[in-house]
Amino acid sequence: MATLETRSPSIDAGARIGLREAIARQGTAFWIVAALLLVMPLIATPFWLVQIIAYAIILGMIALSLMFLAGYGGIVSLVQMTVAAFAGYLVAILGDSAITQISLKWPWWATVPVAVVLASLFGVLSGALSVRTEGIYTIMITLAIASAFYYLSLQNYTIFNGFSGFNGILPPVFLGVDWGGDVAFYYLTLGSAALAYAAVIYVSRAPFGLALQGTRDNPRRMAALGFNVTAHRIAAYGFAAVIAAFAGVLLVWYQRQISPGTAGVGPVVDILIIAVVGGLSRPIGPFIGALVYVLLRTFSLDLLELVGLDGKRFQLLIGLGFLVIVLVSPDGLIGIAERVKGRYRRGREARTAEMGGPGGQP
Amino acid sequence: MSRGARPASAGSANALELRGVSRLFGALAALSDITLSVQPGERRAVLGSNGAGKTTLFNCITGDFAPSSGIIRFFGEDVTAFPPYERIRRGLRRTYQISSLFAGLPVLDNVYLACRGVSRNRYSLLRPRRDDALVHAAEGLIDAVHLTAVKDQLVGELAYGQQRQLEIALALSGAPRFILFDEPAAGLSPTERRDLVHILTGLPAHIGYIIIEHDMDVALRVVESVTMMHNGRIFKEGRPDEIEADPEVQDLYLGGGHG
Structure with a gap:
């Protein structure tokens, strides 16, 4: 992780661009x-809109929080899915659900802030x-915390309603x-993810992200510059x-609905896979990884049955895909895209250089 | 400085005071019973052969290692148990023998981080504005070590001598009161050495420092006192000319070949 290099302009350049210029600097791919x-x-069917894209965006946001820690801080935390699940549980517990003996029926505008803060x-x-x-x-300690939360939610019935969890949780109407x-x-x-994405990019060039x-x-040098490295890392968490x-x-x-399975060891590790497959060097990586993950999960069953294999083996396809991407590119899909772009640019430069000589005299 | 409450006894107290400082690595005593005091504004060289304990001394003063025994005071305040960042925030600075910079960040960001580290709002989520005072301070420091032309380059791409100069710029950030220079001239060209002497002698008079340096032409020209170390102990202290003339020192350290 230490060799990761996050590419971004210097703090000086960061200081000098306003919102308008930041928008103007985005490439055509961004706008498309x-x-x-x-x-x-x-253009999309409701199934694609919600089950594929919205779900990928949500998983991408959770993986984005890991990318922030791992890409900028070198901290590989497996607790991010657990944080998300805890917030989800709090929405069910404080707000409304079908488990009326536990849910407190707070309105959404009280539930959401309290859930996020806790x-x-x-x-x-x-x-x-x-x-x-x-x-x-x-990794081991955060995995231990994640497992502890999983077993707590599985075995506690007074607050977490044990194995069955909560169902009938509805998004608010306002x-x-x-x-x-x-x-x-x-x-x-989409709006929430765009905000989170912009926040990560902005903070990465702010003093907090830079530090x-x-x-x-170089943690030792940071301490020798007056930074409390431990406190800084906790703040990053x-x-x-x-x-x-x-x-x-x-x-x-x-x-x-939410149940212990939401934050089981499987989903906890899936977030790491999403972030690594997408690429940890840029905030867009986790979203790409999440889209690939959701597509594989959704369609590998059909794909496997198409070639005559047992559809239940879809995890095999995900695992193989993960293996191939990590083997081919240590920086995930982002790294592959960067290399393709670099090769294309070099090829174009070579062509213009070739034509440049005689081009002077038409 | 960033915080109000500081022991205000700087007038009477030594800038740096070590009492019986020892540091053991297993059975090896890298430092034994070092007692040393440096006045505010005093400039001193610490000389000694490799393994004499000079860098270990610096690491104990900055708090990178805790001493095994002994007391360290910084401007009268007992800082023995303080983590490094607390000492730095009180005005202590150091440079490293082997450049210890952020290779993946541009020059300006490196110096900006150093300025941030000793100011408030280390956790600021807001990007600096165009007229941010710390960006100006960082640019001033970069100018002072002649790196303005490369301020937007990644540090990893700089020449060795430029990296050494950047080390010094980091040590000058904020309001330093005392600086530890660990072999700042190592690997520099003769011209760069001249620049270095210029920078060191040109520091404001209230800033004291200790310099570890093997190049006598640099070391003895920028200090008013010398401490000789050998095998983790102090074995001689004096003015540069006294030390240079001392037969025992010549024998042990200068190897007779000097001068």
Whole structure:
């Protein structure tokens, strides 16, 4: 993780661009994708809109919180899915669900902020527990916290309702819109993810994010510059947890139910897979990884049956895909895209250089 | 400085005071019973052969290693149990023997981080504005070490001498009161050495420093006192000319070949 290099302009350049210039600097690919996402409800079926794209965006947000920690801080935390699930549970417990003997029926505008704050605190606490470790030990401790939460939610019936969890959790209706509707829910997730994405990019060049990259590259030097490396890393857990918590709220509205399986060891590791497959060097990576993951999960069953294999083996296809991508490119799909782009650019430069000589005299 | 409450006894206290500082690595005593005091604004060289314990001394002063025993005071305040960042925030700075920079970040970001580290709002989520005072401070420091032409380049792409100069710029960030220079001239060209002497002698008079340096032409020209170390102990202290003339020192360290 230490060799990861996040590419971005210097703080000086960052300081000098306003919103307008930041928008103007985006390439054509950004605008095509943005436009496509905005008009998606016109072209996609409700199934694609919600089950594929909105779900991928939600998982992408959770993986984005991991990308922030791992890409900028060198911290591989497996607790991000648990933070999201905890926020989801809180929405069910504080708000309304079919489990009326537990749910407190708070209105959504009280439920959501409290859920996000408490889940973020949980993220900070997990960070405080694991922050003094590095590499594989961070992974082990955060995995232990995630497992502990899983078993707690499985065995506790008074708050978490044990094995069956909560169902009948509905997205709220406000501003005259039923946010559970396909199109409205799609735009809700898209807007939230766009905000989280922009926040990560912005903060990565702010003093906090810059110092976080410093602690990744050279923690001892950061201490010798006056930074409290431990406290800085815990704060990074907090920032990441806010994103994961918001994603968790969306997740529970998407699933309309939540149970221990939401944050089992499988999903916890899936978030790591999504982030690594997409690429940890840029905030767009996790979203790409999430889309690939959701597509594989959804269609590998059909694909396997098509070639005469047992459809239940779809995890095999995901695992193989993961293996191939990681083997081919340590920086995930982003890394592959970068290399293709680089080769294309070099090829074009070579061609212009060839034509440049005689081109002077037509 | 960033915080108000500081022991204000700087007038009477030593800038740096070590009492009986020892550091063991297993059975090996890298430092034994070092007692040393440096006045505010005093500039001192620490000399000694490789393995004499000079860098370990720096690591104990900055808090990178805790001393096995002994007390360290910084401007009268007992900082023995303080983590490095607390000492840095009180005005202590250091440079590293082997450049210890952020290779993946541009020059300006490196210096900006150093300025941020000793200011408030280390956790700021807001990007600096165009007229941010710390960006200006960073640009001033870059100018002082003649790196303005490369301020937007990644540090990993800089020449070795430029990286050494950047090390010094980081140590000058904020309001330093005392600086530890660990072999700042190592690997520099003669011209760069001249620049270095210029920078060191040109520091404001209230900033004291300790310099570890093998190049006598640099070391003895920029200090008013010298401490000789050998096998983790101090075995001689004096003015540069006294040390240079001392037969025992010549024998042990200068190897007779000097001068």
